[in-house]
Amino acid sequence: MSSYQIKNLEEYYQVYRKSVRDPENFWAEIAEEHFVWRKPWDKVLDWDFSKPEVKWFEGAQLNITENCIDRHLATQADKTAIIFEPNDPKEKAQHISYQQLHEKVCAFSNVLKDQGIKKGDRVCIYLPMIPELAVSILACARIGAIHSVVFAGFSSTAIASRINDCECNMVITSDGSFRGTKKIDLKGIVDEALESTPTIKSVLVVKRTEVPINMKEGRDHWVQPLLDKASMDCPIEIMNAEDPLFILYTSGSTGKPKGMMHTTAGYMVYSAYTFKNVFQYKVGDVYWCTADIGWITGHSYIVYGPLANGATTLMFEGVPNFPDFSRFWEIIEKHKVNQFYTAPTAIRALAKEKLDYVENHDLSSLKVLGTVGEPINEEAWHWYNDNVGKKKSPIVDTWWQTETGGIMISPIPYCTPTIPTYATLPLPGIQPALMDEQGKELKGNQVDGRLCIKFPWPGMARTIWGDHKRYKDTYFTAFENKYFTGDGALRDTVGYYRITGRVDDVIIVSGHNLGTAPIEDAINEHPAVAESAIVGFPHDVKGNALYGYVILKETGESRMHDNLRKEINQIITEHIGPIAKLDKIQFTEGLPKTRSGKIMRRILRKIACNETDSLGDTSTLLNPEVVQEIIDNKL
């Protein structure tokens, strides 16, 4: 029995049981039948969560781009691999066939090699959602360089810290990017970052906006003339199964961003298998994920997962409200999109607009709708189901993380009955556990606890770049021999999972994972600020918004406060990016602290959420009197 694409609920349960009973054979069969290898593995799995160490398909050799591109050339060279839909609908969409993708990736690989990039080197990619972003990722993978994509909305400080953390040798960027009516000077931002990145030797620049930029002699090169001269043939680098494929940074609840390191074979098998099942992709379908490739969603479900399955994947450069709020629906109609994958925050924003935007478009091509990044509330779920899916396209609420590499808990459309707000069932190979705070596993149904995973899966990150101890401390220490996700979840009477949200100091804003500590660190750099604390509060579009409590060194006059608020958000924009800006900033005399000096964010969160009647016992605080002051001055 081939279990590659599950067809009904009964088959799901069968396959799931097999994946738990015999995980090694389960994954080995999938890996053997559906991928090309240059050398088979010696051992399917080697693992020890106490170290933690996880190795999948050890001894095997392969190249992921051979799996994503070359192997499709014999059967579907002319099939569209990537549809590129530009920011401006007046600009023509591009259809890049598998043959053309092969040529582009080979040429780019040769340019990288000419610039001295070799296996194991780290390359930072800071590009908008244009085909060169996918091409440069694949070019790195083809020659064995490790890509580190930095979302093109991040600031120069954020780029510099990511470049320095993994010591990249090269940056690939563009003159600029288009976002709606705006042009953004990406190269200028990179130039600023490169003032403090000693390891960068060269910069490749893609032309997009044609806005004049500075090119530093000897360091910066326009990529097109180099591509024009490059050969369109480039042999693959033979990679070991556990060779690093990429690094992608994600916020932690403390400290600097964590460079999650994913490796080659396991990630490939997992992203491809989950893509095929969760979207029920069929030959000829057009699939569209609206995420940016700068996030894990784009890595796994715009580039690697779809291409490994020979799919047609759509890349959209623009934003949902340009030229107007019908853009998503217009694109679905224009390209006859069959699977559409987006974020709850986008759904909530679009649901606020006139229904005409949706209704004036033919969305009958849609077969599967997906959401990712944060819990989807019931209202948004129904709006999506009624108006976009017309009650005939199942919604897959997919729960996963940068760390997991691929979707972990999700319905399989046309198999798993869906319920709003439930991510439903674990995918084959995934063994969730709910834990109580004492570290005991909660068995059976109708329980609520901390979500852990108790057995390895091929797509999991193997370490934090340069800091294995932090990897262990963050994910493998809270619960013995289990991967701790940082999320809370409940399991209902039939065994369906519902994710209840973060249980640590990470706040999900518009589907972006933001740690409180880096934001507080940025604010504290303001010369007038003594201390600060950030919490989340509910927001009808963003899911959560940020509320900052700030202690000033000197109490200013209130008319100065608005200026300070602007300056604080400016500092955050510079250090992290505009996504981390605070919606509300309350100046306060003190912050509630425990006797050991730790800020009690729980209390601040309740105040920000207007839940002051359930603050609990505050008498054990070091400074209980500040609580009333904060409540009285709440914004």
Ligand code: WT7
């Ligand atoms: C965190 C991971 C996975 C790619 C995008 C985000 C939250 C993600 C869901 C969902 C409820 C979700 C979790 C998770 N999250 N998907 N379907 N329902 N919460 O990746 O930036 O690594 O964030 O996003 O809290 O831990 P990320």
